[in-house]
Amino acid sequence: MRALLLTLAVLAGGAQAETLTVKDAGSLEAALLQARADKRIRRIELASGRYALTAPIVIDETLSGTGKEPFVLAAAPGAQPVLSGASPLPALRWEQWQHGIWRARLSGTSFQRLWMGQQMLVRARYPNLDPAASGFGGAADATSPERVARWRDPQGAVLHALHGYGWGGLQIPILGKKADGGLDYGPQLANNRVMPPSDKDRWIENVLEELDAPGEWFHDGKQGWLYFKPLAGERPPTRGFRAGTHEALVRIEGRARDVQHVQLRGLQFRDTEPTFLKATEPLLRSDWKFYRAGAVTVENARDVRIADSEFTALGGHAVVVSGRAQRVAVSGNHIHAIGGTAIAFVGRPEAVRSPLFEYHERLELAAIDRTPGPKSDAYPKDSEASDNLIHDIGQIDRQATGVQIAMAARITVDHNSIYRIPRAGINIGDGTWGGHRLTHNDVFDTVRLTGDHGSFNSWGRDRFWHPDRAEMDRRAAAHPELALLDAVEPIVMRRNRWRCDHGWDVDLDDGASNYVIEENLMLAGGLKLREGFQRVVRNNILVNGSFHPHVWFDNGGDVFESNIVMGGHQPVEIKHWGRSVNRNVFASKADLRQARGRGSDADSVAGYPGFAAPAEGDYTVTNAALASHIGFVNFPMDDFGVRPARLKAIALQPAFPVPKQLSSATPLQAAQQLHGLSLKPVETLGEQSAAGLGDKAGLIVLAVEPSSPGAAAGLQPRDVILTSGQQQINDLATLQSLLAAGHSVELTIARNQARVLLHWPRQAAASSPSKP
Structure with a gap:
């Protein structure tokens, strides 16, 4: 298994440091085992080739190096090794099915990514992927009742969408169909500001009935079938398919104590499984939910360097530095064409004093820990x-x-x-x-x-x-x-x-x-x-x-x-x-x-x-x-x-604008008075952002006269009046017309980045936030 042994240096006490050079995933595993047993081994070099890992590489404290002799996992000189999270599928016996689709028996664990040779294929989706198109690539009818009615069993499908206000992205797993034929959704993932997803920026994947474009595939894990529509309409090859297996490739993680002085250099990391379905952890009260794993994950570690490498074709994050970690350097890497975040430094919430986890959570002053700084060292x-x-x-x-x-x-x-x-x-x-x-x-x-x-x-x-x-x-x-x-x-x-x-x-x-x-x-x-x-x-x-x-x-x-x-x-x-x-x-x-x-x-x-x-x-x-x-x-x-x-040599630069004196801002509409309210329309991006709105819509309440009808209805300064039922309220005339009818009018307002229902005249019962 040991392909090459070189003497590098003399260690303390006269021992010699050694390098092992490996050529495949099996010899890499053996080399790591040998390095744990033989402390003279400080460096493992990988020859060129694809290393399809059977499990993520774990570098724990038994592989710790020293300041003078760190433990190094690196490319051999001039080599281009690839650590891959995908595994070859067994030989597939294809048979024609219908509509130009072929299928082959394939049991075992389901997967989210599939390659034919070097080409990554597309999991069945609607609307179809257009690689040349810009933008989100969604469609308003992605989950319409008419489309859903065509799906026999959508369990395992996923709705991908933008946040309804455009603040970020989210995914929602689909658990199946309800008795009335509608979709049974799981919880929103990735976004920590739960609101309805966008009506138009949405697409659905992993539904068999949406397998209709060349290059799409679907794996039915229950029945044990792999479905595929070939790119050229011909019988698919028997061999050459690879499926996603691992979400992580290397974990540098101390177990009983911190791992120290470890370096990864000159490697390519690719072909990991997406992790968005595991993005359930809120990062305190930010707008993020997160999953603490990347192609390389570092935790309980010191003096780690991840350098001069390439991260590409990953389903999730590239590098995640999690929890207790110090002096971790991620430098000189090319990170591109991946599903998630490039580099994340994310501590553990147990290190935070008085932590809260969603925008609307709150602490009374008396409950706040007044000690400055962190509570523990569980953070980068x-x-x-x-x-x-x-x-x-x-x-x-x-x-x-x-x-x-x-x-x-x-x-x-x-x-x-x-x-x-x-x-x-x-x-x-x-x-x-x-x-x-x-x-x-x-x-x-x-x-x-x-x-x-x-x-x-x-x-x-x-x-x-x-x-x-x-x-x-x-x-x-x-x-x-x-x-x-x-x-x-x-x-x-x-x-x-x-x-x-x-x-x-x-x-x-x-x-x-x-x-x-x-x-x-x-x-x-x-x-x-x-x-x-x-x-x-x-x-x-x-x-x-x-x-x-x-x-x-x-x-x-x-x-x-x-x-x-x-x-x-x-x-x-x-x-x-x-x-x-x-x-x-x-x-x-x-x-x-x-x-x-x-x-x-x-x-x-x-x-x-x-x-x-x-x-x-x-x-x-x-x-x-x-x-x-x-x-x-x-x-x-x-x-x-x-x-x-x-x-x-390959990095782009921004477009450099020609300097120009910006035209003076268009004067905003003057405030108008109605029933003790001073009102103006939302006109600018700043007003929209300050009120936490998804677009420029509604009437801002600038002031409220005490004892006025507006005050009796419960309106407050900085509220934004948005709608009454389905009626959008963007100008004073619309609101005045609604109130002139003389009967109770229900108003939806934005207050403190939440939706609140008020009634005009105000009902005796207290108002409460509306459901998203």
Whole structure:
């Protein structure tokens, strides 16, 4: 089994380190066993070829190396080994069935992915997959009663959809049919904000009756048949099919104690099974549910390096660093064409003080643990994701990102290129425990399928957070220090390049606190700061973008200074301008006057920055007088994204926009009065986002007169009146007409990102949230 033995070095005590070279999966298993028994073996090298694993490789503490002699699993010099999670199927005896479909007997465990040679086939679905099409590829009638009536037994099928408000993706398993012929659904997976799935962005898979396109297949595990419609209409080959077997390829995981000093280098990881049906764990109160396994999973480990490898054709995540882990480096990898997230650093909730797990969960002040920081060490810390080329990910799980951080501390995300993904490029799910450094990343072509976030997205719904805004205002006034119980160290975002054409370049959402954002180049969507505390934004360039402050707390302590902006500020419900919004450059004098009229930017100036060479991506400010007036200092424009030559040669760059002075925002409609209510339509993306809406619809309640009919109906400031029955209410005339009839009218309103039913005149019974 041992193909080659080399002496590498002299270890402590005079022992010699050895390398084993292996050529197939069987000899790899034997080499790992030998390395456990023989501590002289510090390196196992893989020759070129496909290693179809019979089980995931486990590297535990019995394989720990040392600082001078780490345990290394690597490609042999010049070799290209592939670790595969797919296994060959036995010889298949095909017979013609119907409609050009063939079938063969195949019993055993069901699987989600099938290959014929090197080509991955499509599991039967509706609508059919169009590889050339962009977008989600769904259809409104994917689960229509007429279509469902054609299905004999849809048990095991899955509904894939976008969130009804477009915030992310979700999957819903189908358990079968109900007595009335409708579908019996299981729980929503992946998304932690349970709401109805999109009416049109949805598709169904794993239904035999939908097997109608060349290249589609279906496995009936109950009856033991594999169905397949050949690509060329000919009899399928007997051999050459592979089926998904494993969801994980390598687990670096300590059992009795931490595993230490392990390296994976120069390997290709591919062909794992999708894991979206296991994405049931909420990551605290973020919008995510998650499954803690990747092609490579690290836990209970220290001093681990995953480098210079390729992750592709994976059904789930690439690298997951879970629970207790420190000094884990994921660097120099090419991660592309995978079903889930590229790199995730995700701690365990037992490390969190006063944890909560869904947006509407809450703690009273007296119940909050006031001890700062973590409760245990079950979280990743002092680790990094650097110089990784990440693109075309989230192909199955739309709730995916390039780098995900949740319940972790001091994670460095540096010099990564991240693009062509359905959601945010980098996502931080909470404030626990900060200290992260995001530097020199190039993140663009993001939010391709979802909405209401940005190339960077974060939340901070930590122990202090309460979903009721009135309660949060009270807490912010009396106890602003609570926000830093979890966000104990600032998160620094410096010298990154961001571009989002479908939202904001940088989006700090509910409660995201303790950030320093400086020397970033933002190319399209600008910057959004929603409710949070102690954010300092300075010395950034917002090309063709602007500043979007949303619904701040009165004493949040935010700073926005020394920035170059090309459009006027776009505030939503800002009463107090934080600690300082001042000394910025506006492209337009009108925008500067408007900002001063709202009470900010007393020392700001207007003028053109004179960018050096924007067509080449160089937005160095050449108008020295303007820069000097606000204290702006130029920063390098040529140090974004991956640095390794082999990755840099194939990495794309964003489109560089021609700078333009944004036209002044169209004046919003003036507030109108009705029955003691001050109302205006939802008109902007900012108003939509601030209210947590799926689109620009409804009437915002700006103010309510005490003892008025509006107050008697239970309406409050910041409510959004949406509908009455099936009637959409987008203007005052519609609402006035409904109320003029003189009888009780049921109104659906948006309040604190939930739906509430109210009656006009208000009924005696208290209102309650409506069912999603």
